[in-house]
Amino acid sequence: MQNSTTSHPGGNTTDELIQYRRDVTDYRRRIRNRRLQVLGLYVTPVLLILSIFSCVAAKNVFWLGKNMPGAVEFAFFLTFVFLAASTALQFAVEFSKAFWKWEDKGTSVAKLRLDLELAEERRILEARRLTPSAVERQASYKERTPVEVERLRKESRYYRRVHFWMQWMLFFCSAGVTAVTAWYDPPQPGKGVLIALGFTITVITGAAGYFKPRERAFNLQQTADSIEQHVTALDLGIAPYVQGEALNLELFATTVESMRIEQRKREQQLDQPHQGQQEVI
Known part of the structure; x- marks a missing residue:
């Protein structure tokens, strides 16, 4: 025992x-x-x-x-x-x-x-x-990385779906405005439909411009792919992870944390108004 x-x-x-x-x-x-x-x-x-x-x-x-x-x-x-x-x-x-x-x-x-x-x-x-040694913590960090990659991919898929449905709703509403306008001449019988379609287009366009789901999906997918690339490189022992295990784990943890910080910065820039984004950039 x-x-x-x-x-x-x-x-x-x-x-x-x-x-x-x-x-x-x-x-x-x-x-x-x-x-x-x-x-x-x-x-x-x-x-x-x-x-x-x-x-x-x-x-x-x-x-x-x-x-x-x-x-x-x-x-x-x-x-x-x-x-x-x-x-x-x-x-x-x-x-x-x-x-x-x-x-x-x-x-x-x-x-x-x-x-x-x-x-x-x-x-x-x-x-x-x-607390265990730094090498053990870095090895544990490496084992948690696939979970982080999956989280990023899941959020990316969510924003892609949001962007996809927003675009299709814009397509249908825009086509509906044209169709109703051409069908009703003068358009008094279809005025309510035109108002509803125009309102929907305005709301979707404003929401897409404010929340930027397409940009968020792209940034999340890009970060997930980059982290996964470094995980594969560490597992295979290829550049830049061609040193000892302790140095490789330290470099891996530093690189991945830098990517996560950069991802958070991009999310903060997307949350800011357009003028604020230009000032940050």
Whole structure:
């Protein structure tokens, strides 16, 4: 048993670091859930009171001295019953021991935030103590690269599809404008269709010019192809990865990170207005 532990120290280190990340993620999830619970405890009674006042105000403003329509009364009644039941259930779960107990019952969000900060601090301190060597981290980085390539390709395919459908909608709408104009002369019967088609063309053209799906797809595909080229070169041991393993991994990590930074810069340029892009370039 002792030999097995000493021969696989990296496995224990990995498990410990993974557990610290799980603890941090779990605290973040608990904070989100607790915020929703507290929000429900405060908001539901307020909505219940507002629904009562709304019913009274509607009666006095619209149906003073008359009977309120049955559909309106039924809608107010259902709203009141739902909010009252929700309020009673939440208060019972929160403050009574006889009901089902939800996670972090009675715990403040501030305490959970403090626990999260402490968990993150422990993770950072233990990561410094348990972090493997640079060569091992670079080798792990290389193994994660195919996932990054697949993510880039997936986003590129998404933007290509968006651009494809935008272009086809523009084609059909433009052809529809011409067809409706030629069919109706004068165009009064088809005026509504022409307005709808013109509106659609304007929206699609503006969206395509603002979001630039074609440029985004091209940049993502280009970055994915470049990273994949370097992965293949590293696996085959061809230029520029013709040195020792440690130097090759260091060069690979540096090159790929530079590509990712350049990709983020291109995305930021696409997010800026046209004038801002010219100033950045």
